[in-house]
Amino acid sequence: MMEHLPALMIAIPLFGAFTTPLLKKRQNIAAIWALIITVITFGLSLLLLQEVLSKGIIVYVFGANKPTLVLPSGYRVPVRIIFEIDAMGAFMALSATLMSFIGALYSYSHVEMETGLEKYYALLLLLEVGIIGMVLTGDLFNLFVFLEVAGIAGSALVGFRNYRGEASEAGIKYLMVSSVASLMVLFSIGLLYGQYGNLNMAYLSRQIHLDTVDMIALGLLFVSFAMKCGAVPMHYWVPDAYTEVPAGINPTLLVATYASLYALFRVSFSLFGAITWNMARVGWIMSILGVLTMFIGVTMALVQKDVKRLMSYHAISQTGYMLLGVGVGLTVLNDPAKLSAFGRAAMAGGIFHIINHIIYKSLLLMTAGALFYVTGTRNLNEMGGLARKMPYTTIAFIVGAAAISGLPPFNGFASKFLIYETSYQLNPLLAVFAMVTSVLTLASFVKVFASAFLGPPLEKYEEVREVPKPMVTAMIILAILCILFGLFPNVVLNKLIYPAVDALIKLAQYQSWGGLV
Amino acid sequence: MNGNIIAINFPFIVVALLLALGFYTIGFKRNLIKVVIGVEILESAVNLFLIALGYVKGGYAPIYTLAPKKAVGNMVLPTPQALTLTSIVIGVAVSALMLAFAVNIYRHYGTLDVTRIRRLRG
Amino acid sequence: MTTTIIKTTTRILASLILVFGAYIILHGHLTPGGGFQGGAVFASGLALLIVACEDEIVKKRFEKVPLSPLESIGALGFLGTALLGLMGYTFFKNVIANSGFIFGGKTPIGINPGYLNTGGTLAYMNIFVGMKVLAGLTSIVLIFFLLLGGKKDEW
């Protein structure tokens, strides 16, 4: 069964999602069923990661006689849909499944009182399927299909609280943005198909040569995925969507955003990696977008009064760090001396920041959801003195806030450290912006902590008690992960991140799987 | 020469104009349902682009049932047609969900004017 | 609001459309069409039935139809047919083609009039996808239609 692992990664959550609407009468069982499915998927993704790290790139051909039969007899092109899983894809799949599990656990109590839960859990599983499909596939059109699955499931979940008008507003904004972006992705896929007559990414990357149509396709793909991952100034949908979605979906929605970031990296490094002389330009675009993203995101966050909206602006600003780190790596991709000096470390910082940010931002958004659960409001002006009432939430919030500001020994520290040093070597101005952003991040979280948790206990929150156990468990798991990743960054970097970085950098390895060359 | 290229690439030009019309609708119309119509025009334009990519001059449809004798070895490319089928279904799904959101927004806001549907900002 | 003309026309036309949809689904591997197209035509026939009746009749008639389970069953059947390939081959392998099972006949190479008993898993997948699509699209139209009857303060 080991060889069918990539197919099962998709089939099992799909099975769960298709069966969940049948449990309309008993919504508790639907929640437990979703929890079981996410746990199984998490185990499978661990197995997959182990396979990839020990054996290299895994290839799975859908519909062939054998899973590794890439080329049909007598032909030199791949014709079927092929999954090509390298360390980067397995790493993203691991984060997606982990976060879906945490989200399902948290949702068990968080949305208990609402109706329509069987559809909620089905959509949660479908969102997971979309992310897994996006990060594992090696086929361009398949990437588009799963991008749409993730986008539609995400926007439907954003509109879950349909008794609030704002939820529908955020939902249609997210849906519009994601559908326009994916249509442009489809258009550029059409351009590439018209040029080369194939859809496989590894095959295309060997065929691509510099051409006006190719460059326009690259630009369209770049800007569409940049919009889907929330780069400034196309970030407006991010605060709307993250604010209105139930807090249990937030972790998965974050991973969906970073799956688009993954697709952006994949397009820049693997699909168009063969066009060598133009890549420095793309790297500079990515770095500058990153700097803009982190600075504007954090300054907007400083003036927010809505707690979840503040945290979503921080999510934007942290995306900037990833873009900056990987952009620095992309800029020096063709300079082997600089690449080994700081490019590889920069990319490691950027990619390590993805999982770090997913963990601590989910933690923070979950604490915001817990505050909403007990107080019924998200306005920071009306909160205060909750630290005594909710000790676990407070501890989780402190851990998350320290991690996002890059204090040692929490996990944001290691990746930010790498990014500062490497971006300083490319251009000192970039590092200055990164550090200023970090300081402002700490400042705005001090604001949240002071106004929500500290201060005198208010009369209207006399009855408040700690949130139910599943929510606490989910938050504590993430807090422990935060501390572990921060204490031993070296282990994570060597086991998980550097293989992923090498998977992106080594283009020839990606191009030559399954005897294609 | 230039006019000749326009004559040959005529369907592609139509696609580009339709994309422009769709973007114009999304960017400058104030009614939400008009915006949804704009997205649908975009979708149709991309579908038309894919099908036009697959056409071979003088080719026949890739179906063997009761096909004329000349069709063997002279068929249009079938892959873009399969891709377009998928794309059409996705288009229907997206517009259905958008209309549901629009109905729900009208319930709560009492309007379909995009400039007034912005409680979430800043 | 519906007149006798509409009711009579609907009675004749609806059955015709449903049969035509079923034809498109079943002959998906021979003629143009397939699961999605046939399902859309079938759902259009059901939409005709919806629009030709009063709201109360529609509500009464369709509350017994298990649309949501039908959709789940269609999707699960599609997934299951694809999973058949795991018996020795890969996901989505067409195991039934040329095996002699139902729909497992051999197709003559070249131009032929088309035989229904071919196609392998394609025919099964067509049927399941058609079931899923007709249930899904009908439930979309139905919920949009039934919204008209709802009162504002129920929301």
Added chain:
Amino acid sequence: MRKALGLFAFLGFTLFLLAATMSLRPFGAPPHTEMDHYFITHAQEQASANNVVTSIVFDYRGFDTLGEATVLFTAVAGVLMVLRRKEVSS
């Protein structure tokens, strides 16, 4: 102001779309595509179907169709969820 800037962005983007479609290969003469050749010649024998498009949709690229079915399922679930009647029971 907003309208002028928006019009500028729109025209710029459209210009590149037109450029892309104009500089593409001529209509009706696709390059020699081995993938499509494989589908046309092997569909009857491998998938035993006369309709090549259906054989691609459900056999060669069947995984895409699974994604497509998933999209429709997602959209139906989303529509039913967004338009559901009852509020919170608390």
Added chain:
Amino acid sequence: MNFTLLSPSGFWDPVLWLIFLILFGIIGYIIYSRGNPSYKPNTEQVKPYLSGNVEPSKEKIMVRAGDIYWGFITALDEYYVALKRMHTGDLRDYILWYLGIGAIILFILVGGV
């Protein structure tokens, strides 16, 4: 297993950090234990004394979130006005920004700099 993260200009060692943590924890505890022992919770002692005035209600003395960093935001007023004007919340602007940025990126890639 080696836990030390080496980077071009520094290093991070969790063991060293733990040692420092324990050290400073002990120092902190020593300072704490030398504090005033006459403090007793839940007595009259802990109530605030405001020159004999009545203690105002909790809602009034609370520091609101909007008041924190008031000076900073006021100093950067012009920047924030520009930023607020960018965030209109209009659905169409989202797409127009996309078109504009797309045009710029395509110009850089295709037109050449």
Added chain:
Amino acid sequence: MTVVSLFMWALILLLFSAMLTLIRLLLGPTIPDRAVALDSMTTTTAGVMVLYGVITKQAVFIDVALVYAVLSYIATLYIARYLVRKRVGIACKCEGDGT
């Protein structure tokens, strides 16, 4: 003049008449005008499809025309149902909202 050429001229004529209905759709002051234009255009286009299938000698193409011929009725019925509900009859005054 061969038979196939005759079919081609018939096709062009049908398409021309479809264009005429398109003009009615653009000008038509009331909604019922436009609905009727849609209906007649659908029928004409179904005829065009049948003729094109005959010209290229592909029998299976007729299915598409059948689908259109059958389904156009439903769209018209939906529009009619809407107009009845809104009391927008033929007697409604023109809005003058042509292109």
Added chain:
Amino acid sequence: MNFSALFWALQVLVGLGLIISATAAIRFKNLISAVIAMAVFSLILSLEFYILQAPDVAIAEAGVGACLTTAMYLLAIKNTTDEEVIE
């Protein structure tokens, strides 16, 4: 009249029809008129697919565009309002 001339005449007519009906769908102030124009757009698009030898796609576009999308739009407009905002 040979086939090639017929093909190009069809291409030009259908392309014009596509652009005209799309423009009409955008310009009509009444949303019902816009939806009818979208139905015509879908019809012409289906004809174009048919001419480009893609009957599968043409059937899909016909089944969706002729009835279901129109029905969805009409029902949604029925639930909201049918007048576009006058700018």
